Amino acid sequence: MINTGSVMDFQTEMITxxxxxxxxxxxxxxxxxxxxxxPSKAPVFYNPVMELxxxxxxxxxxxxxxxxxxxxxxxEPLSGCGIRGIRFANEVKGTKSVLMGDxxxxxxxxxxxxxxxxGLDQRVTVRNEDANRLLANYAAPRARFDxxxxxxxxxxxxxxxxxxxxxxxxSLLALTATDMAPLCGVHPxxxxxxxxxxxxxxxxxxxxxxxxxxxxxxxxxxKHDLGIDVIFSYSANxxxxxxxxxxxxxxxxxxxxxxxxxxxxxxxxxxxETAKELLFHEQSGKCKECNSNLSIAGPLxxxxxFDRQFCGLMEEVAKERKFELAGKIEKTLALIKNEAEAxxxxxxTDKLCHKLNLAAPSVTKLIEDLRSSGFQACATHxxxxxxxxxxxxxxxxxxxxxxxxx
Ligand SMILES: C[S@@+](CC[C@H](N)C(=O)[O-])C[C@H]1O[C@@H](n2cnc3c(N)ncnc32)[C@H](O)[C@@H]1O
Ligand SMILES: [Zn+2]
Numbered sequence: 001m002i003n004t005g006s007v008m009d010f011q012t013e014m015i016t017x018x019x020x021x022x023x024x025x026x027x028x029x030x031x032x033x034x035x036x037x038x039p040s041k042a043p044v045f046y047n048p049v050m051e052l053x054x055x056x057x058x059x060x061x062x063x064x065x066x067x068x069x070x071x072x073x074x075x076e077p078l079s080g081c082g083i084r085g086i087r088f089a090n091e092v093k094g095t096k097s098v099l100m101g102d103x104x105x106x107x108x109x110x111x112x113x114x115x116x117x118x119g120l121d122q123r124v125t126v127r128n129e130d131a132n133r134l135l136a137n138y139a140a141p142r143a144r145f146d147x148x149x150x151x152x153x154x155x156x157x158x159x160x161x162x163x164x165x166x167x168x169x170x171s172l173l174a175l176t177a178t179d180m181a182p183l184c185g186v187h188p189x190x191x192x193x194x195x196x197x198x199x200x201x202x203x204x205x206x207x208x209x210x211x212x213x214x215x216x217x218x219x220x221x222x223k224h225d226l227g228i229d230v231i232f233s234y235s236a237n238x239x240x241x242x243x244x245x246x247x248x249x250x251x252x253x254x255x256x257x258x259x260x261x262x263x264x265x266x267x268x269x270x271x272x273e274t275a276k277e278l279l280f281h282e283q284s285g286k287c288k289e290c291n292s293n294l295s296i297a298g299p300l301x302x303x304x305x306f307d308r309q310f311c312g313l314m315e316e317v318a319k320e321r322k323f324e325l326a327g328k329i330e331k332t333l334a335l336i337k338n339e340a341e342a343x344x345x346x347x348x349t350d351k352l353c354h355k356l357n358l359a360a361p362s363v364t365k366l367i368e369d370l371r372s373s374g375f376q377a378c379a380t381h382x383x384x385x386x387x388x389x390x391x392x393x394x395x396x397x398x399x400x401x402x403x404x405x406x
Contacts (some may be wrong), residue, residue, distance in 0.1 A: 002110070003023055003157055006022060007110070007113050008023075008025075008032065008043075008044075008106065008109065008110055008113075009012065009032075009041045010025060010029075010042070010044075010097060010106075011025065011026040011029040011030075012026055012110075012353065013025075013026045014091050015048070017048075017051055017054065017083060017324075018054070018055065018058060018087045018090070018091050018241035018323070019087070019091050020086050020087055020090050020091070021118070022082065022083050022086060022112060022113075022114040022118070023039065023081070023113060023114055024044075024046040024081050024083070024110075025042035025043060025046055026027075026050075027039065027042055027046070028338050029042075029232070030042045030043075032170050034179065037098065038086070042314055043071070043097050043104075044081050044104060044106050044107040044110050044232060045081065045104075045107065045153075046079060046080055046081045046083065046113060049237055050151075050327070051235075051324070051325060052236060052237075052328060053151070053176065053239070053241060054083065054084050055323050055325055055329055056085055056148060056232075056241065056314075056329070057087075057088070057090065057174060058087055058091050058092060059314045059318055059329070060172070060174065060192065060232055060243050060310075061092050061095075061147055061149075061172065061174075062091070062092045062093065062094075062147025062312060062317045063090060063094060063144075063310060063313040063314045063316075063317050064097070064116040064172045064245075065094040065269075065284060066094075066228040066313060067310070067313065068146070068170060069362070070094070070146070071094050071095070071096040071100070072092075072094055072095055072096060072146035072147055073095075073096050073097045073098075073099070073103075073145045073147070074088050074089075074092075074095060074097070074098045074099070074146065074148075074149065075098075075099045075100075075134070075135065075145045075147070075148045075149070075158070075166060076088070076098065076099070076100045076101075076103060076147060076148075076149045076151070077099075077100070077101040077102075077129075077135055077148070077150070078101070078129035078131050078150065078151055078152045078159075079102050079107070079111055079126065080102060080104075080107050080109065080111070080112055080113045080230060081107060081110045081114060082100055082107075082112075082115060082126060083114070084099045084149065084151060085099075085100040085111070085124060086098075086111075086114055086115060086118055086120060086124065088149075089118075089123050089124045089371065090120065091122045092389075095131060095220040095246075096123070097123050097124070097125070097134075098120075098123060098124045098125075099124075099125050099127070099134070099138075099145075100124065100125070100126045100127070101126065101127040101128070101129050101130075101134040102126070102128065102129070103129070103130050103131070104128075105128055107110075108126050108345075110126070111126045111139075112126050117364065122309075131150075131152075131154055131157060131159050131162070132158070132161075132162040133264070134348050135148070135159070135162035135163055135165065135166040135320050136162050136165070136166070137296070138166040138204070138216060139165040139166050139248060139404050140387045143167055143245075144167055144168035144171070145167060145168065145284060146167075146168060146171050146172065147171060147172045147173075147174070148163045148167055148171075148172075148173050148174070149173075149174040150163055150173070150174065150175050150176065151174075151189070152176065152178075152201055152401070153178065154177070154178055154179040155178075155179045155189065155194050155195075155196045156175045156176060156177055156213070157179055157191075157195060157216060159230065160175075160216065160220040161215060161220055161223075161224075163175075163244060164217075164220060164221045164224055164226055165224060166224075167246045169246075169247055169248040170245065170246075170248045171245065172243065172244070172245055172246070172339070173217070173240045173244050173245075174226075174242070174244075175213060175217065175241065175244075175250060175272070176239055176240075176242065177213050177239060177240050177241075177242075178238060178239040178243050179194070179207065180206075180209060180238050180239065180240070182194060182195070182199065183195070183199055183205070183208070183209035183240065184199060184201065184205035184208070184209055184215070185199035185200050185201035185202070185205055185207065185208075186201065187333075187402060191197055191212065193217040194216075195212045195213065195215070196215075196216055196219060196299065197215050197297070197298050197299050197300045198296060198297055198298060199297060199400045200263075200265055200297040201294055201297075201348070202265055202267075202272075203346075203348040203351045203383075203386075204345045204346050204347075204382065204386070205271050206235040206240060206383070207305070207344075207345060207346065207380075208236075208263065208297055208300065208380045209235065209240040210233040210235065210241075210242055210301075210305050211214070211251065211263075211298075211300040211301040211302065211305065211375075212297075212298075212300045212301075213242050213243050213301075214228070214230045214233070214301035214305060215260050215298065215299055215300035215301040217242065217244060217301075217330065218256050218259065218260050218301060219257070219260065219299075221246060221253065221256065222253040222254075222257050222389065224253075225248065225249060225250045225252075225253050226246050226247065226248060226249075226251025226252065226253055227246070227247045227248075227249065227251075227253045227255055227256035227257045227363035228242060228244040228245065228246055229240060229245045229247070229256065229307075230243070230244045230246075230301060230303065230304060230305045230306075230388075231243055231245055231306070231307040231308055231310040232242065232307065232310055232311065232336070233305045233306060234313070234332060234336060234381055234382075235382055236332075236334060241256075244401065248256060254352060256303075258276075258303075259301055259302055259303030260282045260298075260299050260300065260301060260302070261274055261275055261276040261277065261299065261300070262274065262276075262278055262296050262297065262298035262299060262300070262302070263275075263296075263297045263298060263302065263344070263345060264294040264295070264296055264297075265295050265297065265298065266287035266289065266292050266293075266294055266295070266393075267292070267295060268287065268290050268292035269287060269289050269290040269292065269393055269394075270347065270351065270352060270393050271287050271288070271290070271312055271314060271326045271392070271393040271394075272287040272345050272393075273288075274302045274344055274362045276302075278387070280337050287353065289392065289393055289394055298306050304309075304340070304341075306336050306340040307340065308340035308341055310338055311333055311336050311337035312337060314333055314338065315330075315333050315334075316334065319375075332381050335379055335380065335381035336381050338378050338379065338380050339379065339381065339388055339396070340379045341405055342376060342378050342388035342389075343376065343388050343389065343390050345388075346361070346380045346382060346383070346386035346387055346388045347386065347387050347388075347389065347393070347396060348385045348386050349363055349366060349385050349386075349387065349400075350385055352393075352396060352397060352400060353400060355397075356397055356400060356401065356404075358400060358401070358404045359404065360385070361400065361403045361404075362388055363379055363385060363386070365403060366387060366396075366399065366400065366403070367387055368388075369399050369402075369403060370387070370389050370391055370396070373391070373395075373399065375390055375391040375395070376388075377389040
């Protein structure tokens with residue numbers, strides 16, 4: 001029996017997540033009303049709702065380790081109570097070392113305690129340091145990490161430069177962004193300021209959020225002659241997560257920058273298209289389906305945001321063990337694998353039907369009808385009402401009208 005009574009000077013409790021037991025702040029003790037966001041009221045950050053985020057992180061890092069087939073070093077410079085880094089060390093086979101850090105002294109004390117009770121002192125270190133300073137210490141060749149996981153409050157952009165500098169050739173970077181208001185176009189100025197791209201308040205804004213973050217990462221990496229490839233991304237519970245591999249070389253950087261462009265959206269008819277550059281569109285600026293003015297999102301990542309093979313590898317890893325959230329993990333991975341090679345941006349049936357003044361059919365029905373008309377069509381993990389298809393907006397609307405008339 002572990003005596004946790006006097007470890008910290010605030011109320012704590014022992015929880016189990018994945019294969020580890022960790023001491024965390026007793027969240028109930030820090031909220032005065034149910035509307036308060038408990039994780040940020042506690043003296044050390046811990047959010048139980050992010051279990052899925054950490055499960056996917058464990059899966060993605062294990063899948064990456066299998067892909068590269070070498071022992072890996074991991075850095076998690078914003079570690080809170082240490083649960084994520086401890087899970088990496090305990091659950092990802094082939095993990096050589098984990099370096100965690102946090103600017104909050106009490107977080108470091110708690111994380112150190114959690115490292116000890118999990119018997120990981122030999123492979124896990126925790127530093128009380130600013131994330132950028134910590135990463136900067138590992139920017140030299142041979143000191144760099146195989147994996148860096150940036151999981152901050154709000155935006156990860158403040159840490160992008162130091163994160164890419166601390167990554168070796170053929171490495172993995174994982175980013176969480178919780179600042180969905182800027183990324184989804186509620187605060188467009190903040191998005192432009194932070195991510196260097198313009199968002200749009202469209203029905204597929206969560207995909208745009210992942211693309212704005214990936215675009216910003218590609219631009220940052222390119223400054224250091226690094227190229228990125230986005231191999232997995234998703235959104236859940238008001239955050240977006242992007243996983244990208246990082247490779248060295250000016251040519252790799254040039255290649256990855258080619259995936260940065262624009263998405264043009266028509267708010268009148270919901271048509272959308274991508275553009276590598278804006279020269280032509282600046283002159284016309286008109287929707288080719290209804291001739292209304294097009295709105296522009298970007299610059300952002302217009303390349304793939306999921307790799308089907310990598311999703312398959314994550315599925316394999318997931319099947320080898322039991323997660324508390326196994327059902328959710330399995331369902332999300334299946335959806336992502338299925339949409340991995342589908343066209344960019346999704347339609348939302350309710351939004352289309354609202355324009356047409358029709359009741360929305362089931363997504364399954366619309367997908368079936370699109371497929372039997374010869375189009376590619378599939379669901380998306382981003383929303384249960386979403387479909388990806390290569391059919392034009394006009395064609396989808398025609399089909400919806402036919403379904404309603406039938
Ligand atoms: C969202 S929490 C991390 C949660 C953790 N990754 C997990 O999975 O449970 C963000 C953490 O970053 C820490 N932090 C904030 N600014 C920092 C900085 N500049 N350098 C290092 N840590 C920082 C906070 O103290 C907090 O513990
Ligand atoms: Zn239009």
